[in-house]
Amino acid sequence: MIQKELRAVILVELLLPLLLTIFGVYHGVLQVLYRSGVIQDTAFLGIDYYQGLTAHGVINAIVLTTFFAVGFGNAVISQTLDRGVSVASARIGLALMVIGTLVAAWPIFTGKANVLYTFYAPLKAHPLFYIGVVLLVVGSWVSFWAWIPGYRRWRKNHPERKTPLAAVGIFATFIIWQICTLPVAYEVIVQLLPWSLGWTPGVNVVLSRLLFWFFGHPLVYFWLLPVYVMYYTTLPRLAGGKLYSDFYGRLAFMAFIVLSAPLGLHHQFTEPAVSSGYKLLHAALTLLVAVPSLITAFTVAASLEHGARQEGGRGLFAWWGRLPHFDPQRWLFPYLFMGLVIFILGGLTGLINASYGMNAIVHNTSWIPAHFHLTVAGPVFLAILGMSLYLSLGLAGVECASPRAALAVPYLWTLGVFTFSAGLFYGGLHGVPRRTNLGMSFLDSTSNLYRPDWVIGESIGAVGGCLMGLAVALFFYVLIRSLLARRSSQAADAFALPESAAYHDEDVPAVRNFAPWVVAGVVAILLSYVPPLVQVLNGNYPPAAG
Ligand code: HAS
Numbered sequence: 001m002i003q004k005e006l007r008a009v010i011l012v013e014l015l016l017p018l019l020l021t022i023f024g025v026y027h028g029v030l031q032v033l034y035r036s037g038v039i040q041d042t043a044f045l046g047i048d049y050y051q052g053l054t055a056h057g058v059i060n061a062i063v064l065t066t067f068f069a070v071g072f073g074n075a076v077i078s079q080t081l082d083r084g085v086s087v088a089s090a091r092i093g094l095a096l097m098v099i100g101t102l103v104a105a106w107p108i109f110t111g112k113a114n115v116l117y118t119f120y121a122p123l124k125a126h127p128l129f130y131i132g133v134v135l136l137v138v139g140s141w142v143s144f145w146a147w148i149p150g151y152r153r154w155r156k157n158h159p160e161r162k163t164p165l166a167a168v169g170i171f172a173t174f175i176i177w178q179i180c181t182l183p184v185a186y187e188v189i190v191q192l193l194p195w196s197l198g199w200t201p202g203v204n205v206v207l208s209r210l211l212f213w214f215f216g217h218p219l220v221y222f223w224l225l226p227v228y229v230m231y232y233t234t235l236p237r238l239a240g241g242k243l244y245s246d247f248y249g250r251l252a253f254m255a256f257i258v259l260s261a262p263l264g265l266h267h268q269f270t271e272p273a274v275s276s277g278y279k280l281l282h283a284a285l286t287l288l289v290a291v292p293s294l295i296t297a298f299t300v301a302a303s304l305e306h307g308a309r310q311e312g313g314r315g316l317f318a319w320w321g322r323l324p325h326f327d328p329q330r331w332l333f334p335y336l337f338m339g340l341v342i343f344i345l346g347g348l349t350g351l352i353n354a355s356y357g358m359n360a361i362v363h364n365t366s367w368i369p370a371h372f373h374l375t376v377a378g379p380v381f382l383a384i385l386g387m388s389l390y391l392s393l394g395l396a397g398v399e400c401a402s403p404r405a406a407l408a409v410p411y412l413w414t415l416g417v418f419t420f421s422a423g424l425f426y427g428g429l430h431g432v433p434r435r436t437n438l439g440m441s442f443l444d445s446t447s448n449l450y451r452p453d454w455v456i457g458e459s460i461g462a463v464g465g466c467l468m469g470l471a472v473a474l475f476f477y478v479l480i481r482s483l484l485a486r487r488s489s490q491a492a493d494a495f496a497l498p499e500s501a502a503y504h505d506e507d508v509p510a511v512r513n514f515a516p517w518v519v520a521g522v523v524a525i526l527l528s529y530v531p532p533l534v535q536v537l538n539g540n541y542p543p544a545a546g
């Protein structure tokens with residue numbers, strides 16, 4: 001059971017960022033309108049294109065995901081490790097995250113931090129943006145540290161038992177987060193903040209980029225792993241069956257600890273300061289990090305098949321029809337299942353990006369946002385929406401007021417995100433740049449830059465983007481209607497996250513402890529990052545003023 005004293009903390013962690021997501025998604029819809037040429041201006045309703053793009057990225061990809069990971073983590077650790085969360089520390093963590101978000105919001109909304117969510121130099125923000133980001137991250141660390149004494153206590157009290165898989169997944173998520181945020185903390189505190197305050201004349205831009213991208217890829221697993229926790233521990237139960245193999249779930253989480261970080265150079269294949277040998281090494285390691293996702297694909301597919309067959313499914317493929325795709329009682333199912341379907345394409349396009357040669361064709365084109373909307377805006381966003389709805393209604397002691405509408409959201413979102421990405425993939429292959437206000441240039445028919453061949457991709461993208469906006473509007477209709485319904489404290493007391501039993505419940509000593517995997521991860525980071533770092537530091541690049 002989730003600690004009663006923790007309910008308010010978790011509710012704020014889920015609902016506050018969702019509220020901000022209204023702005024985040026609004027600026028997403030505006031993006032497709034600017035890019036398709038529907039809006040032909042540098043600003044709309046007083047908010048500049050790059051200001052809106054920064055708000056879109058920071059709110060959706062940093063604020064929402066961090067709050068959700070902490071809130072969901074609090075719920076999982078509290079439930080699976082017998083009240084394993086220190087409530088006082090969780091409150092301090094939440095306070096820091098809220099203050100940080102508010103502090104960073106001011107420069108974003110006043111146009112003083114148009115630095116995008118990848119905020120490395122030479123783009124410079126107001127100092128409060130960096131201070132806010134630091135507070136947000138430190139708040140998430142404090143929340144993580146609040147679980148460690150409870151974990152130790154649980155292990156001491158249950159020496160014969162395996163740590164519950166959901167807790168293993170949450171710890172793996174935050175071990176990765178702890179490791180990957182250290183270099184970016186250095187970048188922000190030592191490089192960007194003093195520069196933004198005017199205390200230093202400039203920064204080493206190349207170093208700033210390297211440190212940011214060290215953080216940038218493990219960041220995506222910080223987004224993804226809470227979703228994998230749901231795939232392994234919630235989805236099989238929703239499908240009416242069991243997790244096919246407990247061991248493979250543990251192995252995937254441990255493998256991510258080792259493989260998430262030593263590969264960030266795949267974002268920097270065009271970086272002149274690093275030689276191609278290290279980029280090739282990072283490309284190879286990137287292909288390797290797909291393995292735990294492939295393990296997940298097969299294990300979760302087997303679990304779904306088991307569930308469907310329990311419900312009477314037959315045949316080689318006909319059992320798919322027995323999954324609860326349209327069951328209003330199990331409206332959470334499609335939020336997770338459609339995420340998996342979307343991720344097949346998100347993962348495949350990631351492998352294309354990672355292939356060193358092919359990356360040159362798609363880098364910095366609209367192909368890249370097409371890829372990442374099939375990952376972070378696919379499985380991750382859908383799972384965040386579904387689980388936030390499920391958890392917040394459960395903790396508040398209310399029923400879902402419109403289960404059919406709740407059920408429609410993931411399907412509408414999937415249609416939207418597939419349409420959006422199809423347009424952007426097509427455009428990317430035809431050279432359409434990302435992060436560009438096309439309505440002011442290439443998609444303005446009166447401009448001599450006009451590219452009529454780029455119209456089709458961006459128009460399809462705009463249709464998809466508007467469908468995604470509609471799906472989120474429907475989601476908020478369900479959330480608000482449900483939260484306004486009559487509360488039952490009995491229902492809130494009885495609420496618990498669904499937990500799947502294991503079909504094969506193997507006990508393999510190699511995946512019992514985090515320590516050897518963390519050590520292997522640190523060694524992998526040192527081997528893959530120290531030589532490029534030395535190259536960058538030996539480059540003697542003059543500081544850039546920005
Ligand atoms: Fe990525 C760029 C490579 C995964 C997010 N990525 C980005 C950016 C973001 C992002 C935000 O190598 C842009 C950053 C920026 O602003 O510049 N990515 C990969 C690879 C993977 C990958 C190899 N990315 C993700 C995930 C993300 C994410 C996850 C967010 C959550 N990505 C790249 C590269 C770039 C990049 C380059 C830089 C490009 C450039 O030039 O800038 C892998 O981890 C993917 C492995 C996944 C799979 C899929 C497994 C499938 C599953 C579903 C099974 C389905 C079932 C249901 C069971 C191999 C688990 C069956 C149902 C049926 C109906 C059949």
